[in-house]
Amino acid sequence: MGKVLVYVETTGDTVAPVTFELLAAARALGGEVEALVAAPDPGLVAAQLGGADTILTMAHPALAPYLPEAHVAALAEAIKSRNPDTVLVGSTSTGIDVAAGAAAASGRPLVAYCLGLEPDGGAVVARSQVYGGKLVATTRTEGPAIFAVLPGAFKDAAGRAGGKGQRALLEPPAALGALHTRFVSASEPEPGIDITRAERLVSVGRGIGGPENLELAEELAQALGAEIAASRPVVDSGWLPRQRQVGKSGMTVKPKLYFAVGISGAPEHLEGMRDAELIIAVNSDAAAPIFEVAQYGTTCDLFDLLPALSERLKAATG
Amino acid sequence: MSKVEPGRVNEQEHLEFEGMDISGHWNRMFEQRVIWQHDTGALDRVTAITGAESLGYCYQCGKCTPACPVDAVGDYSPRKIFRRTQLGADLLDSPDLWLCTTCMNCLRVCPKEVNMISIMPAVREVAVAAGKVPPELQKAFENTFQHGNPMGEPARKRADWIAEAGAPVRLMPREKGPVDVLFYTECYWSYHPRGKDAARAFARVMAELGTDWGILGPEEKCSCDSQRLAGEKGLFEMVAEQNIATLDKYEFKRLVTPDPHAYNAFRNEYPKLGAEYPVQHYTQFLAPLMERLPWKRKLSYKVTFHDPCYLGRHNGEYDAPREMIRAIPGLEFTEMFRCKAQGYCCGGGGGGMWLDGFTAGHVSERLSERRVKEAVETGAEVLVVCCPYEVSRFEDAVKSTGNEGRLIVRDVIELVDEALHA
């Protein structure tokens, strides 16, 4: 494997966890590992990237706050000037903009939703999650390409150190001076509810049917001393506030107990909760992907089970 | 009515009439009554909907209120709907619109023929068109459109139940040719675990009878009568046309179905679309054949029976299921106090099957729970049913009312099957 370029995702001066996972993936592929830091002042971020052999820094004021157009241009420029064999981008909500945009700009193929990458001679064999996690596609890619890698696919430890720590400056492309996208405002999740700190979560999915049935879950949460969380469709429907959303565009949670109710387990959801210590899932479809990450599951009707369980919990805990 | 013009009133300080002093403030008699200052627009908008005219006929005698099964567990009846609408409540935005199960007990007692069976689907259709549909019900509509059944089960798996029937079941699309009985299995017997139990029992009984019968399997779709009553007439018409086209491909002497809702559709609604079938509810088909069955054991159960609204009140069949129950050796049969034409409702009709969560917010207990308590009161050990909606509804209610171990729920065909096997 020749050269692997990792796109560094950041929030302010903090490196996103997925970046270390990508660096680990890059190191596992073998070859030179380069990391692109595109920011107004890349210094602080660059200092955190012990897993890269060469840290490429591209400084331009338009590179923060994050604008998809700017970061596509930055990555495309880096690909042009460094000509890496393999480019790794996190398959996160920002990665969707950046990976496909850079693929189009550089004329390279993109393989998305990667769960695993392995070198095979000069080629890369990747496993990707498709069809809502119901199938895994194995692709073989010869020649230069971009891979969007799912968060959690690699352990981050191997990506935190072991690089040569060289630096190189990249010239920002002219396009950064003539962007068609502007930053207006940002919002942090509203304070008050923080499901990432809860030890126990009762998480509600589409299977709950309607907002009027939420009280069944709330009753169970109360009996368990748990917080209520939700999958994206429930939040999108306005049944619960966005601060309670688990998954790709919501929170990543690692509670001691994740009790999933009526959640089928789309990959975007699993990404946010698969590291919970104990996952118990209730879903009518025995083939639902949630059962692949859960330790215990049941297809018992949730409308019967929740009240029965709440009642027992109340009796058991007084 | 035109307003009284005070200028035209000859006002007198004192007035004697036939020797009597009837002096008083004039407007005691002539001021308009307050009722004319009410905006009757809300009621007018409802009665302007084709099919909903009869809501305006109500003269509030209140006979429907004690007859209404929803009022028994809530605050609801056609009279109340009329009155609230008359006072300005918008029925299109009211939960009242979705609580009626179209059980028809009100129409039975209404002297003015205020017909909720016509009003409800008509007004609901307007609500659905305006996007005002409870999410659970919307899901059932979408599932029916996409998969041909309200549960969203794969169409391909519609005949999976036959694998474990223990008796041969002819799949018409696979084994072509004429058949005596085309059995319209319907959704809950095709997919619901307890419905499948009944379907398999039916297959075994048919094998004993040696009947020539078959099913459409994956080609069958929901008859859609309850979707129609829940306000999706367009969906009903579309799926009905597909079902009619499917049935046209096959030659059969009669259509038999376990679902009173499908029976109602084929008997009363599909003919409006130009498709007439010799259709029977499975109890009507089987009741005369009971004497031919080689009974192997006596079932010493105390039983009671729940009349399905769409078999009984809607289609006048009260005897066939009772004949079957009486034919099964050993059963001790007691009627519940509300039976036959006065039978209570399980809560599943008219879309209620897909509104359980919604309805729960407006009633003190489920209709099925009330009914299960009535069954327990008779001292019965088995509540016998003959509608696919009911087994799951009543079994849930048995659990939630704490009657597990006291009462079980069985489709009548399951008891027949049981008595045929030693």
Next chain:
Amino acid sequence: MHIAVVLKQVPDLVEELEIDSAGTDIDRSFLKMKLNEFDDHALEQAVLLKESAGAQVTALALDSDGVDQVLHSAVARGADKAIKVAAGDGPFASRQAAPALAAAIRSLNVDLVLTGVQAADDVFGQTAPFLAAELGWPHVSVVSGVEPAGSAVRVRQEYSGGRMAVLEVDTPAVVGVQAAPQSPRYVPISRLRQVMAGGPPESVTATAGAAPAGTMVVALAKPEQAGGAEMISGSTDQVAERILALLSERGLLRG
């Protein structure tokens, strides 16, 4: 404002997906298709914009089996017009579809393209960014709200951790929609049937791009069960008892 909404059918995941004999694709012979749920949200967003700001909405989809119904539904939902883009026999990867869709969009003189952020089968990348690159327009994905802002649109982009930003994008632009501000509305079937009675949607021809070079699917399979859940069966009470015991032995009862 003229909005083009790009729609795509994906296999309905309710049905079990079978793998074809070559082992590299799903068996498409008995496939049940449905509208990609993110495209459904894109359409809802377009109709909401039409209602709030008076936009004209054109729904577009590559021609494939059953696509007429998808386009008819879009019109029944509130799109003003539907166009079927005939680019030959698919299925096409989103990157191949982009040039054909871009050609059709160019001829429409649109200000904004909305499409779903992703689809269940786009292993080689998503439609929105490829389409933007073909058109040479700016692009934002993972968007959960679009509002007009003069010769631009304001979009709400979602990030992990519940963070969000509002960005302004000059039109014409391409937006990948994650979620509309409200759930896709129900289309009464009577309305759909009225639209269907009007005949098939307008069709235009276009040329799809080449298949992605240098990469190919060599195998498609169900994920290896990494153990998977131990399934608890039995009556409601038995299941509830078992779960209670599990929680209790792990010290997870509320203390």
